Amino acid sequence: MHTHLCSTKCRFKTSTPSSILKGAPDFCSVYVISKGRISSVRSAARRAPHASPLQRQIETLNDENGSEYDTPSCRRLSFKSNRVSPKPIGLQSESMNKIQSGRRSGTIGRLSMDFAEHDSDISFVSSDRPSSVRSSSVFYDHVECARNGRTSTSSDHSWGSTYMKPKFTEPCSPDQLFSEESSRTSLSSLQHNEEVEADVRRLRLELKQTMEMYSNACKEALTAQQKLLELHNWRIEEEKKLEDARVNQEAAEEIAEKEKEKSKAAKETAEMAKRLARLETKRRANVEGKYLKEAEEMRKALKNLQETDKRYRKYTLEEIEKATNEFSEAQKIGEGGYGPVYKCYLDHTAVAVKVLRAGSAQGETQFQQELNILGTIRHPNMVLLVGACPEEGVLIYEYMENGSLEDCLFGKKEEMMSWELRFEIAAEIATGLLFLHQTKPEPLVHRDLKPANILLDHNYVSKISDVGLARLLPAAVAENETQCRMTAAAGTFCYIDPEYQQTGMLGVKSDVYSLGIVILQLLTGRPAMGLAHQVEQSIQKETFAQILDPSVPNWPLTEALSLANLALQCAQLSRKDRPDLATVLLPQLQILRDFARHHHQQPPQEQEVLSEPNSQHSGSPSTPSPSSTPTEDQPIQDNTT
Structure with missing residues (x-):
């Protein structure tokens, strides 16, 4: 049995919730x-008895009320009191109700506490309403029974009160008194x-209202629980987002750190490059300064040499005209690059x-240019x-009886050169x-080396001529970079260096x-x-013997194949x-020249025996290794190197 008490809105104000809990x-x-909210709960300690205590309390209350108001002493007391202090019937009834309400408060309170024990579960908020209505109807039935008992008591009291009411007019009969008392009793009962x-x-x-409040409280609790669940899910999502953001931030920080390291490395590299560039600029400036200084010194040296040490003799135009018979066509032996060439005799x-x-x-x-170069140098292989007659532009060379190498190679002379002589000429x-x-x-x-500029004397000793296109290289360039840039390429087609022709970069390897x-x-x-392409193809196809001069x-x-490989x-x-001329090319050419000289000095019978085994080879490259003896050109090589 469940009892619902409202400590703030309870009708019976005579006892507090603590006294109710005790009672x-x-x-x-x-x-x-x-x-509107449950502040405390006390659960039942045992089950309710089968006999209803409410019914016993109501019966006891009725018995007490009946016996109390039916005694003669009570009637006399009320009669006396009515006589002493006459009051209206309504006031007497109100006073009696107040007296009886004190007695009924405990009974009605206990009735309300014993009300509907089987419906005391709070689930009645969400259950069907008829159960609550039935519980209320049982409660109201008990209350009606109690009211009936009190009604009879109040009737007796009212009757007693009426009976004890003084009458000063005339005495009434008992029937009249009873009818008046009955009417008063019915009015009081109503x-x-x-x-x-x-x-x-x-x-x-x-x-x-209490049920509605409890229902609202339950709904609010469910809503709050749902919101709490939503907040929990939102918190989990936010924590996940926060974790992702933290991971992304760490990754971004790591990337930023790597970028900082890269930037630092790039800055260091840039600084190093700047330092190297400054050093290179400084070095180039030093080289250029040295070059300019050496060039200036060279110009001064050449000028002094031209003024003081001229190794050629100056001739007058009259002497030259007399020797050439006024430049007679009969004495003309050729046409040079910039003028005709005449043969004559000067000083015998x-x-x-x-x-x-x-x-x-x-x-x-x-x-x-040629006057300055040839006037200051002397070499057995230079013309x-x-x-000279500088005023008229006349140069006088030693006469070369066998003409140029071009004349000898292409059949302008009846006598053909042997392979021994050709090996000699290559080395020279x-x-x-x-x-x-x-x-x-x-x-x-x-810059213009070709067979036409290679002259042969009476002993077929080759000498280089026409150095008019020769170019002076700075010493620093020749030693360090071996090339310098020219504004325009000079030379003869098919003999000029292709790289020099394309880029203008001139070096000693152009020759x-x-x-x-x-x-x-x-x-x-x-x-x-x-x-060059023809010879290379013949070597690859093993037809090199067919491309040699027939x-x-x-x-x-x-040996011819070895010389061809060097040329390629x-x-x-x-x-x-x-290859380098001084360290690779010239030593190999000297070996081949020594082989040619040794072959030339042998008797004809031995030459035929030696030539037969060589003719059996198909042209595979090899390098002869005969021991060379010092020759007349050897001191020149030592002097130049």
Whole structure:
């Protein structure tokens, strides 16, 4: 049995919730409700007894009320009191109701606490309403029974009161008194019934409000629980987002740290590059300063040399005209690059006179260049400058009886050169070039080496001529970078260095390319156009013997093939792939020259025996290794190197 108490809105104000908790039976569950919420709960300690205590309390109350108001003493007391202090009937009834309400408060309170024990579970909020209504109806039935008992008591009391009311007019009969008392009793009962009904309606309304409040509280609790679950899920999501953000932040910090390291490394690299650039700039500035200083010193040295140490003799125009018979066509032996060439005798010496063509500005430059170079150098493989007439642009060389190498190779002379002589000429040309490259204080690059500029004396000793296009290289460039940039390429097609022609970068290996083409012409006797490709194809196809000059008998194929391979290395398109003249090319050419000399000194019978085994080879490259003895050119090589 469950009892619901409202400590703030309870009708019976005579006892507090604590006194109710103390007075409630132990088989009742007591709920104390304050401000619409359950403040405390006391559960039932045992089950309710089978006999209803409410019924016994009501019967006991009726018996007490009946016996109390039916005694003669009570009647006399009320009669006396009415006589002493006459009051209206309504006031007497109100006073009696107040007295009886004190007695009924405990009974009604206990009735309300014993009300509907089986419905004391709070689940009635969500259950069907009829259960609550039935519980309320049982409660109201008990209350009605109690009211009936009190009604009878009040009737007796009212009757007693009426009976004791004084009458000062005339005495009444007992029937009249009884009828008056009955009417008063019925009126009092009606009033009490209305009060009870009003109390019941008010209690029903309060109970309904309490149930609604509890239902709202449960709904709020469910809503709060749902919100709590949503907040929990939101918290989990936010924690996950926070964790992801933390991981992303750590990754971003790590990436930023790596970027900082990269930036630091890049800055260090940039600083290092700047330092290296400054050092390189400083080094280049030093090299350029040194070059300018050396160039200035060289110009001064050349100027002093021209003024003080002229190794050629100056001739007047009259002397030259007399020797050439006024430049007679009968004495004309050829046409040079910038003018005709005449043969004559000066001081009882056969000479070749080269006359500058009138109006040629480039010829004047070449004339002055050749005069300055050949006038200051002497070498067995360089044409000797006998004299000159600078005012008229006339150069006088020693006369070369066998003409140029071009005349001998391409059949302008009846006598053909042997392969021994060709090996000699190749070594002599390389020796003359090395002399130019090692000239002090500045090296020289010929830039126009070709068979037409290689002259042969009466002993077929080759000498380099026409150095008018020769270029002085700065010493620092020649030693360190081996090349310098020219504004325009100069030379003859098919003999000029391809890299120099494309880039304008001039170096000592530009002459090495021209030397390679000349050596291939010495072997084949063919024009220079596409000659390197033809020889290379013949070697690959093992037909090298067929490309050799057919006018020369008994070619030593092994040595000729070795010389051809050297020439092909010299004719490489890239300068870096060409061999060095002093350390690689010239030593190999000297070995081949010594082999040719040794072969030339043997009797003809031994030469035939030696040539037969060599003719059996198909042309595989090999290098002869005969021990070379010092020759007349050896001291020159030692001097130049």
